[in-house]
Amino acid sequence: MAKALFIGGTGTISSAIVEELSKCEDWEVWVLNRGNHALPSGVHQIVCDISDEEAAREKLAGLSFDVVSEFIGFEKAQVERDYRLFKGKCKQYIYISSASAYAKPAPSHIITEGTTLSNPYWQYSRNKIECEEFLLKKYREEGFPVTIVRPSHTYNESHIPLGVHGKKGFYQVIKRMMEGKKVIIHGDGTSLWHVTFNKDFAVGFIALMQNPHALGEAFQITGDEVLSWNQIYQTIADALGVKLNAYYVSSDYLSAVGKKYGYDFEGSLLGDKAVSVVFDNTKLKRVAPQMKTTIPFSKGVRIALDYVMSHKECQVLDEEFDEWCDKVIRALEESKNNI
Numbered sequence: 001m002a003k004a005l006f007i008g009g010t011g012t013i014s015s016a017i018v019e020e021l022s023k024c025e026d027w028e029v030w031v032l033n034r035g036n037h038a039l040p041s042g043v044h045q046i047v048c049d050i051s052d053e054e055a056a057r058e059k060l061a062g063l064s065f066d067v068v069s070e071f072i073g074f075e076k077a078q079v080e081r082d083y084r085l086f087k088g089k090c091k092q093y094i095y096i097s098s099a100s101a102y103a104k105p106a107p108s109h110i111i112t113e114g115t116t117l118s119n120p121y122w123q124y125s126r127n128k129i130e131c132e133e134f135l136l137k138k139y140r141e142e143g144f145p146v147t148i149v150r151p152s153h154t155y156n157e158s159h160i161p162l163g164v165h166g167k168k169g170f171y172q173v174i175k176r177m178m179e180g181k182k183v184i185i186h187g188d189g190t191s192l193w194h195v196t197f198n199k200d201f202a203v204g205f206i207a208l209m210q211n212p213h214a215l216g217e218a219f220q221i222t223g224d225e226v227l228s229w230n231q232i233y234q235t236i237a238d239a240l241g242v243k244l245n246a247y248y249v250s251s252d253y254l255s256a257v258g259k260k261y262g263y264d265f266e267g268s269l270l271g272d273k274a275v276s277v278v279f280d281n282t283k284l285k286r287v288a289p290q291m292k293t294t295i296p297f298s299k300g301v302r303i304a305l306d307y308v309m310s311h312k313e314c315q316v317l318d319e320e321f322d323e324w325c326d327k328v329i330r331a332l333e334e335s336k337n338n339i
Contacts, residue, residue, distance in 0.1 A: 001025075001026060001027065001028050002026060002027050002028065002066040002067070002209075002210060003027075003028045003030065003064075003065045003066050003067075004021060004027055004028070004029055004030065004065060004066060004067045004068075004069065004209065005030040005031070005032060005046075005063075005065045005067070005068045005069070005090075006018055006029070006030070006031045006032070006069050006071065007032050007033070007050055007068070007069065007070045007071060007072060007073070007082070008031075008032075008033055008070075008071035008072040009031035009032070009033055009039070009043075009071065010031070010033060010036075010037040010039070011071055011072075012154055012155065012156050012159060012198055013071065013096065013151060013154050013198055013201060013205075014069070014071045014096075015156070015198070016156065016198035016199050016201065016202040017069075017201075017202045017205050017206060018031060018039065018040060018043060019040050019202075020199075020202045020206060021206065022039075022040035022041065022042050022043050023040075028044070029042070029043045029044065030043070030044040030045070030046060030063075030065070031043055031044070031045050031046070032045075032046040032048055032050060032056070032059070032060075033045070033046075033047070033048075034047065034048070034049055035047035046059050046060070050072075050081070051078075051081075053081050053084070053085065056085060057085060060085060060089070063089070064089045064090065065086075065089065065090045065091075066090070066091050066092065066209075066210055067090065067091070067092045067093075067094060067209045067210060068082075068086050068089075068090040068092070068093050068094070069093075069094040069096070069209075070082055070093070070094070070095050070096060071096050073095060073096070073131060074124070074127055074128070074131075075127050075130075075131070076127070076130045076131055076134050078131070079095060079131045079134055079135055080134065083134075083135070083138060083144065087142075087144060090145065091145055091210070092145045092146075092147060092209065092210065092214070092215065093135070093144065093145055093146050093147070094146075094147045094148075094149055094205075094208065094209070095131060095132070095135055095146060095147070095148055095149070096149050096151065097128045097129075097131065097132050097148050097149065097150045097218075098124070098125060098128045098150055098151065098152075099111070099150045099151060099152040099220055099222070099277075099279070100119060100122060100124070100125040100128070100152075100271060100272040101117045101119060101125045101126075101128045101129045101132070101150065102115045102116070102117060102118075102119070102150075102277075103115060103116040103117065103118040103119070104118070104119050104120065104121055104122075104270065104271050104272070104275055105275060106275055106277065109192065109275075109276045109277055109278050110278050110280055111220070111277050111278065111279050111280065112220075112279075112280045112282070112283065113150075113217075113218045113219060113220055113283050117129045117132070119271050119272075120271075121266050121267055121270040121271030121272075122264075122266070122267030122268070122270075122271030122272065123267070124267060125267070125271055125272070132148055132218070135148070136148070136216070139215075139216045140216075145215050145216075146215070146216065147208055147214040147215060147216075147217060147218075147219070148217070148218035148219070149205065149208065149218075149219055149220075149221055150218060150219070150220040150221070151196070151201065151220075151221055151222070152193075152194050152195075152196065152220070152222045152277070152279060153193065153194060153195045153196065153222075153273075154195075154196045154197075154198050154201050155195060155196070155197060155198065155300065155304065156197070156198040156199075156304070157303050157304050157306075157307040158304065158307055158308060158311070158314050159304060160173075160174060160236060160301065160304050160305070160308065161195045161232065162232075162233075163185060163186045163193075163229050163232075163233075163269070163273045163274075164184050164185065164186055164254065164265070164269070165318075165321065166263070166318040166320065166321025166322075166324070167262070167263070167318065167320075167321065168316045168317070168318035168321070169316055169318070171308070171314065171315050171316050171317065171318070172316075172317060172318040172319075172321050172322050174236070174240070174305075174308070175315075175317070175322075176322065176325065177236065177237055177240055177242050177244065177245075178240060178242055180242070180243070180245060181245065181325075181326075182245045182246070182247040182325075182329055183233065183244065183245060183246060183247060183325075184247050184248075184249050184254070184325055184328065184329070185229055185230070185233055185246050185247065185248055185249070186229065186248075186249065186250070186251045186254055186265075186269050186273065186274055187229070187248065187250060187251055187274055188248050189228060189229045189230035189233070189246065189248060190228050190229070190230060191228065191229060191273075191274060191275065191276040192226050192227070192228055192276040192277060192278055193226070193227055193228070193229060193232065193273065193276075193277065194222040194223055194225065194226060194227075194277065194278075194279055195223070195225070195227065195232065195297050195300070196221070196222050196223035196293075197223070197293075197295035197300040197303075199294075199295060200223050200291075200292075200293055200294055200295055201221055201222075201223075203288070203290055203291050203292075204219075204221040204281075204284055204288050204291040205221060207284075207287060207288030207290065207291060208284075208287065208288065211287055213286075213287045214287060217283075219283060219284045219287075220279055220281060220283075220284065221281070221284060221291070222279045222281060223292075223293040223295075223296075224281070224292060224293045225293050225296050225297060226278050227297060229273075230246070232297065233246060235297055235298055235301055236301055236305075238298075239298075239301050239302045239305050240305065247329055249328060249332065251265065251269040251270055251274040252270070253332075254269060254328075255269060255270055257328055257331075261320070261324055263324075
């Protein structure tokens, strides 16, 4: 039986993988985290803050794994720590990077693993690039068994993917839709995007585990479905049974006015969602031919909305963002009237 350790293991992406593997007789599943969330039956838990390296080393003493997957490594120092902790103690180390690391603006809207990594707009993405570079250097020089995974916009039953939302998440936008208010969409809504349900993502990820063709390689994992942002927002409105009152605002303007209120739309839009992308997953499908979209957005968003509307804890209000949207819309309307 193979042993897998997930650092984190309860997030949007990792929870689906842990849940699926917990049902598989071929895997013994371990999770290392702070112990704040329930885990599927049969999963072994190591309760530890991995940022405390010495405590983590003590907890991991005597253990080795076939696969270690890092879901909460955002800076180089964190993967350097992992390298020290797991060198010689795992046969494969999977680092979850980000598709936002690809060049912005991209030289082509078709994105492959060979697309240049460069993001002048988002420090988050530059940190991910730095982590990748460190790990691949260790692979080239020492054979450290790394695999890089680059997700794009992955969601689950308790999250609705959006282009523009506040610090407290998606729900205030959903509420604006239900109330018939204008909803801000970046640009003109025609740029292309991928949204991937986490259960589909898990299929591609699991196929890379213990796969000898994955060592020293990077793989992007996204669904096959390509949608414009107009289609994404319209699909949400249709699932809610309401009319979409779209209000289009340029990403540059959102970036500028967002800074005054602490919203990083420069990174999340100019550095990611505002750019049309179509992910070519040919490389992944060579090693994971079973990877495909089984939950299109029209289905996934209904799954998510059913869950959100039946779980009050998901309905997090964000009055500050609501007021900010109204201010932005009023200001733009007034400027139009003054022309």
